[in-house]
Amino acid sequence: MIKIRLFCAAGMSTSVLVNKMKKAAEAKGIEVDIEAFSENTMAKNLDGVDVALLGPQVGYTLPKAKKICGEKGVPVDVIPMVDYGMMNGEKVLALALKLAEKK
Structure with a gap:
């Protein structure tokens, strides 16, 4: 089970992407736990997380x-802005899995 957390401005628009990522994972037979949260709640939503992704609208917070x-x-x-804008769950899932390998 790979635990992925997405953080954006309010956690709303990203929920659509979360659902698309879950469908992409299901199609590949990968067990995932994906949720979206507001960026300002990051510190309290990282326990047991394998990968964190920021929505492009809060990309400026990457150093923090x-x-x-x-x-x-x-x-x-x-x-990536293009993948977020297109709600490309497959590509965003691939990014998350690639990052998880580095953990």
Whole structure:
């Protein structure tokens, strides 16, 4: 089971992407636990997390996110704007899985 957390401005638009990522994982037979949260709640939503991803609208917080995630050993990156805009669950899932391998 791979635990992925997405963080964005309010956690709303990202919920659509979460569902698409879950469908992509199911199609590949990968067990995932994916949820979206507001970026300002990151510190309290990282327990047991394998990967954290930031929505492009909060990409400017990456340095702060790297510090918070680094303390818990969680890899973090920003979702590419194109993949987020297209709600490409498959590509975002691939990014998360690639980051998880580095953990």
